[in-house]
Amino acid sequence: MSNTNLKNKPIVKLKTNTKVFVPTQTTYFLLEAIKKKINKKKKLQIIDMGCGNGVLGVSLLKIFNNIQKLTFTDVSKESLNNCKKNIKLNNLEKKNSEFILSNVFQNIHNQKFDLMINDISGISEAVAKISPWFRNISCKSGKDGTNLTISFLKNYKKYLNSKGKVFFPIISLSNEKIIFDFLKKNKIKYRVLLEKKWPMPKSFLNHMNLLKKLKSKKYINFEEQFGMIIAKTKIIYLI
Numbered sequence: 063m064s065n066t067n068l069k070n071k072p073i074v075k076l077k078t079n080t081k082v083f084v085p086t087q088t089t090y091f092l093l094e095a096i097k098k099k100i101n102k103k104k105k106l107q108i109i110d111m112g113c114g115n116g117v118l119g120v121s122l123l124k125i126f127n128n129i130q131k132l133t134f135t136d137v138s139k140e141s142l143n144n145c146k147k148n149i150k151l152n153n154l155e156k157k158n159s160e161f162i163l164s165n166v167f168q169n170i171h172n173q174k175f176d177l178m179i180n181d182i183s184g185i186s187e188a189v190a191k192i193s194p195w196f197r198n199i200s201c202k203s204g205k206d207g208t209n210l211t212i213s214f215l216k217n218y219k220k221y222l223n224s225k226g227k228v229f230f231p232i233i234s235l236s237n238e239k240i241i242f243d244f245l246k247k248n249k250i251k252y253r254v255l256l257e258k259k260w261p262m263p264k265s266f267l268n269h270m271n272l273l274k275k276l277k278s279k280k281y282i283n284f285e286e287q288f289g290m291i292i293a294k295t296k297i298i299y300l301i
Contacts, residue, residue: 074121075151081140081198083114087260088231088295092181093121095255095297096229100177105130107223109175111166111214112136112182116145119179123149123157131158133173137165137200166213167221174223180230182210186281189235192269206281207236212244218300228300229255234283234293251301262291 078084100106100122106129110119113134123132134145142161149159162169166182183190183203190201203210211230218228232238245252262284266273273291276282285292 074117074124075148076115076117076120077147077151078115078144079140082138082144083112083141083195083199085114085117086195087258088233089114089117089181091256091258091295091297092179092229092231093118095299096122096177096179097125099227099229099255099299100126101227102126102128104128104176106176107131107133107174108177109133109135109170109173109179109221111178111180112210113145114141114181116141116148118181119145119159120148120152120154123154123159124152129157131160133160133162133170133175135162135164135170137163139163166210167217170221174221174226176223176226178218178222178226178228180211180214180218180228182214184208184211184231184233185235186276188272188276189282192266192272194263194265203236206240207233208240211236211241215241215244215248215250230298232296232298234295237281238283238296239280253299253301254296255299256297257294259285259292259294262293264290266291 108129113119113136116134119132119134123129134142136142142163145161149155164170183201184207186205186207187201187203190196232241
């Protein structure tokens with residue numbers, strides 16, 4: 063169990079296990095961006111897609127009192143069970159929470175949301191296989207890491223209330239151009255709310271040949287600085 067100290071927020075207690083995705087910096091970048099844009103007065107229906115251990119949704123429930131309902135979704139039963147435990151751990155049982163086993167929108171029926179968070183896997187499957195983040199955890203995002211993000215973008219409007227907000231990350235460990243081209247082609251307006259570089263775990267240095275091969279094929283992108291591999295995350299806000 064860990065205590066996650068989120069700047070200017072209450073401490074969120076989290077339990078996790080080896081079969082559940084552990085939050086990375088990207089998750090906290092998402093939370094940082096959402097905090098600045100969330101409507102603090104309106105009653106909100108929120109969905110946390112790819113919830114993992116529930117850190118995003120649990121944090122929002124802890125911080126904001128105007129959340130009418132928060133729906134946690136993940137493709138993993140272990141993750142949803144973990145979320146339920148973290149709801150109890152943070153004394154949030156009285157908040158209205160729902161847990162749905164779903165691959166993107168597959169099992170989301172007759173619901174619309176005021177705020178949609180997509181934190182579903184968005185990196186190349188080849189990178190996921192060698193990463194410490196996806197041990198014992200499935201990742202079906204494709205060679206270039208865009209499959210699940212594009213699936214989300216094709217369907218999100220059906221589930222979004224009028225004037226609803228959408229947040230999702232684009233990580234340089236995927237083919238960013240494919241996603242931005244899709245947004246442009248489909249005339250989806252967006253803003254980049256936040257852009258940050260971060261060092262990848264040192265274990266990736268053992269796989270430089272593979273990473274350089276993936277980069278040469280434009281499946282991913284990264285920088286090399288001071289003996290480190292540097293990736294980048296952009297937090298996207300759909301207007």
